[in-house]
Amino acid sequence: xxxxxxxxxxxxxxxxREIVRRVPCAVDRGSMAGACRSWRARLADLPPPPPPLPWxxxxxxxxxxxxxxxxxxxxxxETNAPPHGARFFGxxxxxxxxxxxxxxxxxxxxxLRADRTFLIPxxxxxxxxxxxxxxxxxxxxxxxxxxxPPDQGKCVGACIISRWPANVxxxxxxxxxxxxxxxxxxAYDLMPDPDPTPPHLQVEDVLCYQGAFYFLxxxxxxxxxxxxxxxxxxxxxxxxxxFFQREGRNYDGLVVQARYxxxxxxxxLMVVRLTCGANKPAAAFRVFRALRPVQDVEEVADEDGExxxxxxxxxxxxxxxxxxxxxxxxxxxxxxxxxxxxxSRSYKTAEYxxxxxxxxxxxxxxxxxxxxxCERQYPCSNNGRWTQGPPPNIELxxxxxxxxxxxxxxxxxxxxxxxxxxxxxxxxxEISRHIICDTERVRTLRVCCLVLxxxxxxxxxxxxxxxxxxxxxxxxxxxxNCGSGGNGTTHTTGAPMYVHTxxxxxxxxxxxxxxxxxxxxxxMVNLLTGSRQRLPIEITxxxxxxSYPQKILAATLSAAPDSCRACIGxxxxxxxxxxxxxxxxxxxxxxxxxxxxxxxxxxxxDEIAVDPLSAINxxxxxxxxxxxxxNGSLHCITPDGQFxxxxxxxxxxxxxKYELDGRQPLPDDKTPGxxxxxxxxxxxxxxxxxxxxxKTARETETFRVFRMIIPEFHVNMGDHDFCICTHQPSLxxxxxxxxxxxSRSYELxxxxxxxDGIYFVDDQSFYDExxxxxxxxxxxxxxxxxxxxxQGPPPNxxxxxxGQGSSKTSSPVWILP
Numbered sequence: 001x002x003x004x005x006x007x008x009x010x011x012x013x014x015x016x017r018e019i020v021r022r023v024p025c026a027v028d029r030g031s032m033a034g035a036c037r038s039w040r041a042r043l044a045d046l047p048p049p050p051p052p053l054p055w056x057x058x059x060x061x062x063x064x065x066x067x068x069x070x071x072x073x074x075x076x077x078e079t080n081a082p083p084h085g086a087r088f089f090g091x092x093x094x095x096x097x098x099x100x101x102x103x104x105x106x107x108x109x110x111x112l113r114a115d116r117t118f119l120i121p122x123x124x125x126x127x128x129x130x131x132x133x134x135x136x137x138x139x140x141x142x143x144x145x146x147x148x149p150p151d152q153g154k155c156v157g158a159c160i161i162s163r164w165p166a167n168v169x170x171x172x173x174x175x176x177x178x179x180x181x182x183x184x185x186x187a188y189d190l191m192p193d194p195d196p197t198p199p200h201l202q203v204e205d206v207l208c209y210q211g212a213f214y215f216l217x218x219x220x221x222x223x224x225x226x227x228x229x230x231x232x233x234x235x236x237x238x239x240x241x242x243f244f245q246r247e248g249r250n251y252d253g254l255v256v257q258a259r260y261x262x263x264x265x266x267x268x269l270m271v272v273r274l275t276c277g278a279n280k281p282a283a284a285f286r287v288f289r290a291l292r293p294v295q296d297v298e299e300v301a302d303e304d305g306e307x308x309x310x311x312x313x314x315x316x317x318x319x320x321x322x323x324x325x326x327x328x329x330x331x332x333x334x335x336x337x338x339x340x341x342x343x344s345r346s347y348k349t350a351e352y353x354x355x356x357x358x359x360x361x362x363x364x365x366x367x368x369x370x371x372x373x374c375e376r377q378y379p380c381s382n383n384g385r386w387t388q389g390p391p392p393n394i395e396l397x398x399x400x401x402x403x404x405x406x407x408x409x410x411x412x413x414x415x416x417x418x419x420x421x422x423x424x425x426x427x428x429x430e431i432s433r434h435i436i437c438d439t440e441r442v443r444t445l446r447v448c449c450l451v452l453x454x455x456x457x458x459x460x461x462x463x464x465x466x467x468x469x470x471x472x473x474x475x476x477x478x479x480x481n482c483g484s485g486g487n488g489t490t491h492t493t494g495a496p497m498y499v500h501t502x503x504x505x506x507x508x509x510x511x512x513x514x515x516x517x518x519x520x521x522x523x524m525v526n527l528l529t530g531s532r533q534r535l536p537i538e539i540t541x542x543x544x545x546x547s548y549p550q551k552i553l554a555a556t557l558s559a560a561p562d563s564c565r566a567c568i569g570x571x572x573x574x575x576x577x578x579x580x581x582x583x584x585x586x587x588x589x590x591x592x593x594x595x596x597x598x599x600x601x602x603x604x605x606d607e608i609a610v611d612p613l614s615a616i617n618x619x620x621x622x623x624x625x626x627x628x629x630x631n632g633s634l635h636c637i638t639p640d641g642q643f644x645x646x647x648x649x650x651x652x653x654x655x656x657k658y659e660l661d662g663r664q665p666l667p668d669d670k671t672p673g674x675x676x677x678x679x680x681x682x683x684x685x686x687x688x689x690x691x692x693x694x695k696t697a698r699e700t701e702t703f704r705v706f707r708m709i710i711p712e713f714h715v716n717m718g719d720h721d722f723c724i725c726t727h728q729p730s731l732x733x734x735x736x737x738x739x740x741x742x743s744r745s746y747e748l749x750x751x752x753x754x755x756d757g758i759y760f761v762d763d764q765s766f767y768d769e770x771x772x773x774x775x776x777x778x779x780x781x782x783x784x785x786x787x788x789x790x791q792g793p794p795p796n797x798x799x800x801x802x803g804q805g806s807s808k809t810s811s812p813v814w815i816l817p
Contacts, residue, residue: 025070050351054411059404088410090144090342098144124175124187143341145208155179156227158213205341207261216261244324260339264346281382285359288326332357340411358387362409378408437481463817470807504813506555506741514555536602536609547608550575554740558629571600572624597624625675626740637675654723676738680745684708703758731756739814757790761812781811
């Protein structure tokens with residue numbers, strides 16, 4: 001291996017220690033460790049980074065991104081992307097994110113690192129209702145908090161809710177639920193109905209502290225609710241109200257925009273956010289701590305003899321109606337406060353060199369606006385930091401951010417765990433390298449506060465593709481690294497909601513997914529980052545000036561979409577030309593077809609693709625089976641030939657000639673079903689798939705693999721040149737994953753627990769015009785013919801989805817790492 005650069009060991013240890021101390025972000029330290037082996041070894045001996053600060057979850061037009069305050073609000077990729085299109089309403093330590101997939105329904109608690117999900121009720125009932133009573137009403141959750149980590153027993157959730165539909169303005173109520181039974185039960189609301197609660201007791205924020213939930217109200221009082229479980233395990237809540245000093249606090253003419261509760265140094269603090277007017281940006285903050293000046297407590301009974309509220313007595317025994325008070329803090333006293341409903345947290349400034357006391361805030365102006373949830377216009381520009389001192393003392397983050405149509409910003413609370421001391425760091429890294437699955441490896445690394453970007457923790461072999469299969473509950477990802485197909489581990493997609501109902505027709509490296517949405521738009525979606533790229537929905541002939549709607553059946557790219565190289569897209573498309581009769585030749589096309597497949601080229605961002613094969617106003621239908629970029633050229637295979645496009649103006653058609661070893665012709669004992677192109681070991685392979693059974697109910701029977709010998713390309717070649725395809729008697733230690741536009745080859749030597757074979761998906765709908773080009777009610781995609789073929793005597797086919805029925809949204813596809 002190369003020697004470390006001379007400056008790596010020359011830096012004094014004290015200087016390196018001081019540099020590292022000023023790089024508090026664990027992700028940035030992982031990048032720093034990648035500079036060289038010397039730094040990586042020396043960093044392992046230095047103190048661990050401080051506890052992570054919350055990440056800002058900021059939705060935008062095409063994606064939802066994370067921004068790290070420790071890195072100067074740099075965008076990080078070190079976790080799964082949250083589902084773009086969902087509404088976020090809080091967080092809990094450990095990268096748990098509260099969200100509503102459909103704005104007003106489908107509330108869930110999702111872990112963005114550990115790949116776990118808990119359902120949250122969409123309905124609530126009054127506490128006095130019996131367990132068999134019907135749920136009282138639908139609810140929309142606006143904020144939530146947990147009593148403990150959700151994967152621990154007897155975890156209780158508390159939430160601030162609004163009724164749905166909100167036909168008239170309603171008070172903010174609160175409810176509780178069992179987290180482990182969230183999907184099978186309703187939440188319980190403590191308030192009686194009709195609700196007599198005065199507006200000054202309407203809740204604004206919720207916080208869990210020492211096993212009890214504290215709700216801050218508009219009148220700056222606190223409802224304390226302690227969840228308990230009876231002998232039968234049923235949830236009960238003991239509640240009382242802490243009344244603070246009378247209303248009418250003077251905020252120097254400013255308007256209260258929000259109030260938050262946060263625990264700091266074992267004290268309850270109230271943070272008041274002030275503004276110059278309704279819907280105006282934050283102008284100032286004031287911080288108060290809860291004070292209880294007297295000690296003697298007496299219970300006061302109302303006229304009915306029932307306990308009504310807690311009053312206290314001073315030294316003379318006189319009642320004080322509001323025994324609690326708020327004492328304003330002159331300074332933050334070495335604290336950084338991150339405020340957000342249900343998830344406010346306090347951090348010691350001294351642990352973060354280069355930082356100063358301040359309040360970090362989000363744009364949550366939509367909390368009191370019912371129209372935001374209905375009309376989906378959430379302001380997102382008023383996020384930032386407030387510091388004590390003379391103006392200007394507010395620094396905004398991303399002030400140019402426009403409103404979102406699905407969610408306000410949110411905090412993501414991360415892990416706060418010390419480094420593991422039982423194992424040496426190098427041993428932990430070595431263990432993680434032997435865990436094939438990225439998702440499982442991340443779980444291991446998080447135990448020791450390592451990050452995936454740490455070069456010493458990367459896996460010893462490349463990732464294998466994931467299998468994406470549609471289901472009634474949304475797409476499921478089957479991880480082949482963790483098991484075989486449908487018997488393996490499923491991972492959550494972190495995909496936007498619109499992906500759940502989309503048709504998927506391919507993938508590209510880096511977890512890019514090609515999809516057609518319900519509205520007909522074709523897009524590329526990244527399941528890691530949530531980024532989205534539009535694809536053309538029309539096609540034109542070269543220089544014709546006319547364009548026609550198209551349906552993309554398969555697609556691929558010449559390079560990664562975010563690489564510095566020019567990225568060209570290619571697709572197999574189907575459409576009906578409205579006025580020109582297709583030109584059908586003996587090389588390609590089927591006489592009598594109203595529609596047929598064509599090749600389309602495009603650049604990312606283009607609205608119209610170009611047909612490179614056709615003359616002006618003369619479409620040529622090629623009946624393509626597969627496409628791929630190989631050695632800088634686009635290759636397209638048909639049942640009897642291959643097109644090679646050197647560029648848009650130069651293309652060539654070769655006839656395919658299949659041979660056994662020794663130039664013997666291939667026996668005509670089977671009829672090919674479809675063809676795939678796979679680049680492997682620097683060569684281009686043709687994988688031929690054979691079916692058994694009738695066309696409407698056929699299943700995969702076997703495969704044959706051929707090595708393609710492509711003649712040297714030049715423009716003046718004849719029209720009848722042959723491309724020789726030599727049969728390969730074995731896979732020679734390879735695993736081939738075949739899918740149109742996304743076939744890949746992997747070396748078996750890197751995966752000792754696997755066998756060489758061909759992994760395939762059910763893509764029979766590719767040839768069915770009634771599925772691909774007609775209305776949604778007619779779209780029934782077969783999915784069960786998905787699995788693995790191994791060379792040898794039958795049975796040599798393993799089905800991954802044997803019980804999978806047809807899907808109304810999409811065929812299965814591979815997701816490439």
